[in-house]
Amino acid sequence: MINLAISIGVALVLAIGLVLLQTSWFIYVPMGLVAGVTTFLVLGRRIQTQLEAIMYQMQKDIQSGKLDRAIDTLKQGYSLKNRHIFVEGQLNSQIGVLYYLKKDHERALEYLSKGFVKHHIAQCMLAIIHYKRKNLDEMKKVMDETIRANGKQSICYGLYAWLLHQNKDKEGAMAMLQKGLKKMPDDEKLTNNLTLLQNDKKMKMKAYGDMWVQFMLERPPRVQQEAPPHMRMRRKAMFR
Structure with missing residues (x-):
């Protein structure tokens, strides 16, 4: 990556310069490292600022219901992919x-298969696609x-357990929830779902809110709409 190469170059140039001045390695090694790290952070911040502008525009596109335009906006960021680590992923x-x-x-x-872990x-969406294609090993x-x-992401343990349970692997699902609880002992979502499985009941994932909804694994609940005023009056008339 270009920024990494520049940072290493700055560190080496400074270190070599100090060596030529017959400076002790106790000085030129730390000074070179500090110069390299500082350069890397400054250059990285510049890239981050550019990416934030792209993400802001992407969010505006999404809010306007224009997903295709949002995708095109994100693809503009590929011009930065060789500048800094992890940008492309x-x-x-x-x-x-x-x-x-x-x-x-x-x-x-x-x-997603070329994404950032x-x-x-x-990553959860990638696993779901493999699951839906019956590729359980890849999932x-x-x-x-x-x-x-x-x-430390509760949804990862919850989703993994849900997918295992859907595949009739109750023991594996319970083991996954227990694994998550070792990391997050006070997580109510994991605790509640573990209790449900122990009592031979289905897991309840709606507690994860929008994170769960976006996976589109369950039908959203029906919204019971109130009848319009003219219909309500007609109903009253029927029962007079």
């Missing part, structure tokens, strides 16, 4: 999420990697 994850929300699993898989929502592989990289 993060963009792939974000684009994959949008394709998933469009229910275009083929394109979503293309991007720390983007736990994107488990993705979820195992995701949990290793995101050990």
Whole structure:
């Protein structure tokens, strides 16, 4: 990556310069490291600012209901992919999420499989696609990697357990919830779902809110709308 190469170059140039001045290694080694790290952080911040502008525009596109435009906006960020580490992976994850929300699993898989493992929502979506395609080994592989990289994300343990339970692996699901509770002993969602499984009941994932809804694994609850005023008056008339 260009920023990393520049940072290493700055560190080496400074260190070599101090060596030529016959400076002790107690000085030129730390000074070189500080110069390199500082340069890397400054350059990284510049890239982050550019990415934030792209993400802001993407959110505006989504709020306008224009997912295709949001995807095109994100793809503009590929011009930065060689500038800094993890940029391409993060963009792939974000684009994959949008394709998933469009229910275009083929394109979503293309991007999510090249995504950033720390983007736990994107990784969960990747695992779900493998699950729906009956590729359980790949699903488990993705979820195992995701949990290793995101050990404090309750939804990862909950989703993994839910997928295992849907595949008739109750013991595996319970073991996964217990694994999550070792990391997060006070997590009520994991505790409640473990209790449900222990009592031979279905897991309840709606407590995760929008995080769960976006996976589109269960039908959203029906909203019982109140009848319009003219209908209510007609009903009253019927029971007079």
